[in-house]
Amino acid sequence: MRAQRMTLMSVEEEIRGFARDLAADLDRLFDHLNRIASLVRQRLGAENAHERRWGPFQPDQLRMMEAEADQLLEQHPLVSGAGIIFDPDRIVSPEQLIPWRVRGERGAPEAYGFDFDEHSRDYYDFLQLPWFAEPKSTGAPKLTTPYVDFLGVDEYILTAAVPFADEHGFVGVAGSDIEVNTLEKVMMRAAKTVSGRFVLLGAQGRIVCSTTARFLPGELLEQNTERGHHLELPTQVPTLSLYWE
Structure with a gap:
């Protein structure tokens, strides 16, 4: 029994260590976004x-x-894209709404274009997306749960955003994208040094990625998981949590 308790404690320490490392990466990202927002x-x-x-x-x-x-x-190796997203009501030129950069095929940053023609079938209507709408209404930073950025970068991503304003109010956000498959790679690397199975969760307990086929991305965490353990990632913008058994 004592050996079992020691094993459980060891797994928990390993999971908590991973949580601290991931939280630190996210906090550094938000600190950087804050600096960019302030500079702009x-x-x-x-x-x-x-x-x-x-x-x-x-x-x-x-x-x-x-x-x-x-x-x-x-x-920030976690990040796949970054830039400024302006409120259309606050800038003169619609074509300058989103100066955005992504990692190119060889890893070097390059420009990424969006379609802002409201009459186009590829029009990128981002105004109601949580990473833009919530910072605009609350004035607070936001880390979304995963979503497919349809007609944006067309990837399954999380977006981090920090708002900035002037005397007239909200101007826009400094933002960055994290692809879910990048988080999966981080999780799988961590799994090599962590004894237990663990799952990264978003809002409402929806699975972002996991180290076991039992828990599939996009699904809600099963209700019969009382024997497991939960831990909120200790970040400045709380969104993600971990579950493990």
Whole structure:
């Protein structure tokens, strides 16, 4: 019995260690997004002082935003895309709504374009998506649970977003995407050093990824899992949790 308790304690310590490491990665990401949001607000806000609509942005201003996104991609291996997303009501040029950067086929950052023609079948209508709508209404950062970014980057992702505002109110968010398959790889690497099976959960107990075929991504955690253990990831933007047996 004592040996069994020691084993359970060891598994819990391993899981908690993984939770701390993942939470630290996410917190560093949000810290970086906060810095980008502040920089964009200070530089572009100063150049558009007292104007309700910012822009149109000059080449050097666009290069500044691209460089910040590229640096974030280089420093955060979890991230697949990053940039600024402006409120359409707050900028002059619709084609400058989302200066966005992604990892190219060889890993180097490159531009990614979206369709903002409302009459197009590929129109990217992001205004009601949680990563944009919630920071706009609450003024707080957001980490979404997984979703398919249809007509956006068309991947199964989580999005982290930090809002920024000026004297007229909300302007936009600094954002970044994390592909679920990247989190799966992180989980599987961790599984090599963790004795138990464990699952990463999003809101309402929906499975993001796991280290066992018993728990399938996208499904709700089974109701008969009382014998297991839950742990909220200790992050500054609480969204994810772990379950293990």
